[in-house]
Amino acid sequence: MKAPLHLGVAGLGTVGTGLLQLLASRREHLEQALGRQIRVTAVCARSRAKPRAASFDGAIWFDDPVKLAVDPAIDVFVELIGGDEGAARASVEAALAAGKHVVTANKALLAKHGLALARLAEKHNVALNFEAAVAGGIPVIKMLREALAANEVRRVYGILNGTCNFILTKMQNEHLAFADVLKEAQEKGYAEADPTFDIGGFDAAHKLALLTSLAFGTAVDCSQIRVEGIENITAGDIDAASDLGYRIKLLGMAEQTPTGVEARVNPVLVPKGATLAEVAGVTNSVAIDGDFVGTLLLVGPGAGSKPTASAVASDIVDIARGLVMPPFVHPSASLKPYKRAEAGLHQGSFYIRLAVEDRPGAMAAITRRMADESVSLESIVQRQSRHQAGATPPAAATVILVTHETTEDQIRRALDAIVRDGKLTGKPQMIRIEELE
Amino acid sequence: MKAPLHLGVAGLGTVGTGLLQLLASRREHLEQALGRQIRVTAVCARSRAKPRAASFDGAIWFDDPVKLAVDPAIDVFVELIGGDEGAARASVEAALAAGKHVVTANKALLAKHGLALARLAEKHNVALNFEAAVAGGIPVIKMLREALAANEVRRVYGILNGTCNFILTKMQNEHLAFADVLKEAQEKGYAEADPTFDIGGFDAAHKLALLTSLAFGTAVDCSQIRVEGIENITAGDIDAASDLGYRIKLLGMAEQTPTGVEARVNPVLVPKGATLAEVAGVTNSVAIDGDFVGTLLLVGPGAGSKPTASAVASDIVDIARGLVMPPFVHPSASLKPYKRAEAGLHQGSFYIRLAVEDRPGAMAAITRRMADESVSLESIVQRQSRHQAGATPPAAATVILVTHETTEDQIRRALDAIVRDGKLTGKPQMIRIEELE
Structure with a gap:
């Protein structure tokens, strides 16, 4: 002994x-x-x-x-x-x-x-x-440090904040507004009195910073992560996404790109049926794409006294067995400075919601601005009008666009032009679509 | 260095x-x-x-x-x-x-x-x-040996054979017969020329024997696992299960019961929407229920050159870091002999398919036999008739029963009595329902 x-x-x-x-x-x-x-x-x-x-x-x-x-x-x-x-x-x-x-x-x-x-x-x-x-009872640190130590990681992503996932799941299942669900989450103790740290995406960004360092051998640097929370997701966005075959999730994602590591926390549309899309409530989930293993997905409790104690105990067990390694796998002297990918180069499809004055020519102006930036559209749907025709203020319509593959820069330029045209009655909503399996 | x-x-x-x-x-x-x-x-x-x-x-x-x-x-x-x-x-x-x-x-x-x-x-x-x-690129051994080492495991279960999951997924998605899909799997190299080892559940049983030992501290003993393959699952079973809200999966499951460890490999009905139900094709998945961590689920590639090489490499990395422990966590001298749970005591719901002579009184006889064994029924559906009324041989109907919670013993006794009544035109089908999340 x-x-x-x-x-x-x-x-x-x-x-x-x-x-x-x-x-x-x-x-x-x-x-x-x-x-x-x-x-x-x-x-x-x-x-x-x-x-x-x-x-x-x-x-x-x-x-x-x-x-x-x-x-x-x-x-x-x-x-x-x-x-x-x-x-x-x-x-x-x-x-x-x-x-x-x-x-x-x-x-x-x-x-x-x-x-x-x-x-x-x-x-x-x-x-x-x-x-x-990171991710409470899910042993994702052990995955990256040990089980996948011999893989080159291409991407690590997941649902890293249980509070946000609880709110989005409840908005989705019960067609409720963000503010109402947040209030309930606070009453249940799932959200803090000041919820900014969770719903603003900052908690997920802290966790993603650690995962990014472990996955890509970069120095931990939270400031390099682009963060967007769920405050601006409406019940209408969730319904529109559902009609298009998607769920809205707050995802943390870090991936190797030709210009560096792109790490970001933001809401995304994920296809229904994808395992991550079906992770509900306060549960967390992390997926790792490695060059040899392929995609490995973990789902489990992201917080709570007992799951967190389980994770702490496994760290103690490792020490009891004599396992000591550099905390971020590679010796800290050889961790690379974080080289952030150039912004706006992300290629993908986007969901866009615009609140538009319901006047002749508004739709034509929108589609022209998109065409000017070479953004081609997969679908255009004009959803419910919030006002009767002839009402004052001018009737507004909601227009939902889904783009084909394009860059974020192109979309932003098109949206800026649309905003300048002065036909919108509110701020445009833009959410990435991630075609995960 | x-x-x-x-x-x-x-x-x-x-x-x-x-x-x-x-x-x-x-x-x-x-x-x-x-x-x-x-x-x-x-x-x-x-x-x-x-x-x-x-x-x-x-x-x-x-x-x-x-x-x-x-x-x-x-x-x-x-x-x-x-x-x-x-x-x-x-x-x-x-x-x-x-x-x-x-x-x-x-x-x-x-x-x-x-x-x-x-x-x-x-x-x-x-x-x-x-x-x-076990489970190719999924690091489930590391989970049990290390990450969950401080948990008392209550249950470990999963989709452990990619060949069977490929066949069941394809039968489900394309409404094909077992034999036709097996042939295609053999042509694609997903199934061996002699497929018994896979489709009979024996490969999954080998893996489950190892997981059982690691999870419950018992000596590895494959002979103690009850095994049933997917050979008798029909396209009709899969369709009927789907109508009831379930998928059919070949599951390996070991759980602690009051009379010992029950380990078995068999087809089960899993609710649609449960993560395991949506694991498709050759992908594997393992879930572990621990007293502190709750349920932890892993999904990933169950076979293939590269995922398997990834797992072998992680074992080598552990050795390079100096990690040595008893192979089944506990020293082999302290592994308990496998105490198999008493058979037939499993409480749960069951799906039953009967091919019945389409004659007056057949249904009454079936429901009476079930009542005699105190098996209460949640639903009874008579599905398509295979022959026109008045045809020779006597018209046959398919009767699908779903029971309330009961024991396997009670069902078996009721089915034996129904078989003795001589009104069935084929062997009864009985599949457990596992209400997994």
């Missing part, structure tokens, strides 16, 4: 409590499988007295996570505090510098300081594991 | 060739990520002269895989010969006994001799990795 692995757990919220429960319930199983014990030797949280659903009897209590991080009694520092600065950053840096392995679920910390922390981990030859930071 | 990892590759068919191509194309990438080279130091195949799509220049040639397996120049023996006895078994045993790590794609060998080989690997403290043996 090898020596026990001693953990210091900082942060005893839902994930920390879930982890203590898991380690207690699977103690014998893990000891037998690993040939060594995993012990929670020390813990730290804001309040010692707060009632919790798990026991930490026998563990040394710390008030200061930085002191816990460097305590000689621990081998692994488990950071479940949260936040990209303050106690989380200070304690993780202290732990790595003291030669402790670190396990964390903190995507914001890694998206911001991942490269510097990776350098520190490599310098001290310790693990910096963060499976729980 | 650490010392290179020296491979001996035995078997240079499609997978072996794919592996050589992969290692050549990713040489620099792997060297940088692993901090050491992976070298193909020795190879062995039946014919040295046969034209191959990959070069093995610089590798020592062996005619005898057993000699290669024990050669002092290699660290890892990669067995891609195939077969559960003969050269494959002899060389793997020799390699393990000589203290070499072994990577193999050979499910038949492991399903038959897995426990003995695991003992040998543990005795010599070497790895025995077999990611490619």
Whole structure:
């Protein structure tokens, strides 16, 4: 029997409590499988007295996570505090510098300081594991670091934010407006009081930044990701997409292009029947296209106390088995600076919704502007009028266009010209179509 | 830089060739990520002269895989010969006994001799990795051994045979008969000249035996799996299932029950819209239910030169990183003997198809027999008649029953009584319904 692995757990919220429960319930199983014990030797949280659903009897209590991080009694520092600065950053840096392995679920910390922390981990030859930071219980980090380590990744993409997927699924199934569903999500605890971080796509962008680095060997850089949220998706967009055979999903996608890596988070139209199109509610899903494996898709719980604890535990198990590698697969010194693909060169089809004055010549003006930019249209549908003919203000119609393959630049120029023509009654909506399988 | 990892590759068919191509194309990438080279130091195949799509220049040639397996120049023996006895078994045993790590794609060998080989690997403290043996490019072994190592697995199930899924998908989409689609699959090379191993469910059973052992800590024992193939699925069954809202899939499933582990391979009805129901063609899919993670689903290529080479390469990468563990997670001495669940206790709904003489009283007799065994029916549909009324032989009707929750035993007793009543014109069809999400 090898020596026990001693953990210091900082942060005893839902994930920390879930982890203590898991380690207690699977103690014998893990000891037998690993040939060594995993012990929670020390813990730290804001309040010692707060009632919790798990026991930490026998563990040394710390008030200061930085002191816990460097305590000689621990081998692994488990950071479940949260936040990209303050106690989380200070304690993780202290732990790595003291030669402790670190396990964390903190995507914001890694998206911001991942490269510097990776350098520190490599310098001290310790693990910096963060499976729980991306897609909760789905082991996508392990996929990229290990299972697909020998593949050249061409594309990684998925549904990375459960809040957005819950809102879009509910809008779709119940034909509700965005604002109404958001309110319900907030009441149910699926969305924060300030929902911007989720619905604006920023949470998904943090996760995508980590996946991009792992998939393409680039330095983590969140600022290079183009982000668009779901705030402007209307019930009408979802219905129109459905009539065309598509679902609307918020997708994070990073892909190798001739000019660099294009990473973006935005709503897209995905064909009904595609596995990603049918991923509903708070479930997450990640797909990886590799040159040898083809497409590998994972679907599972993207958040929650128990799935996240499962991911944290798998990181601990890897350390117990002696697995240590550079946090982003390649040594941080050899990670390439992020070379962002030239914007606007994306070739694809687009869905466009225009609110148009219902006057003769409006449609002719739109199609002429599209033709001027060589954008050819696959379909044009004029949907319901919001006002009776002859009403004041002038009657408005909704026009839905689907383009053939074209570049984003061409579409933007055509839309700018249409806007300048002054016949629209609202801002144009433009959503990419991704013909996923 | 650490010392290179020296491979001996035995078997240079499609997978072996794919592996050589992969290692050549990713040489620099792997060297940088692993901090050491992976070298193909020795190879062995039946014919040295046969034209191959990959070069093995610089590798020592062996005619005898057993000699290669024990050669002092290699660290890892990669067995891609195939077969559960003969050269494959002899060389793997020799390699393990000589203290070499072994990577193999050979499910038949492991399903038959897995426990003995695991003992040998543990005795010599070497790895025995077999990611490619189950579900091709899908890293389900890594999921069970590592990512979900801290979970108690409740159920593992999936589409494990691409040939069967190809046939069922094509029968479904084109309303074709089993025999016609099988013929096409054979012509395309998706099915063997003797297709029994695939369509009879035996290939899926081999894979399920390995998954069962990994998931439940039981000794590998293929003989304990109940197997039923797809030979008796008719186009009519698929159409009737579709009308009821289901797809028919060949599923391997192992689950913990109060009386032991129930492992079986059989056709089942899965609700349309469930992710597994929409997995089409030769694609495989595996789902794992764990107590902490919830349900994790993987979808990917189940066979083929390149996906299989990807899986073999990931096993090699793990060894290059120094990861060695008991092949079935728990030390083989602590694997429990397989305790098979009592048969017939499965609670669930069933689809039943009966070919019935179209005479007054036939339906009454059927429903009475069901009632005698306390089987309650959710729906009864009499589908098309195959003969005109008054024709000779007596007109036959197809009756489709869907039961409420009941046990398999009750259904079997009712069906036996119906058969004894002598009003059927063919063998009854009975298929489980699995209400998967």
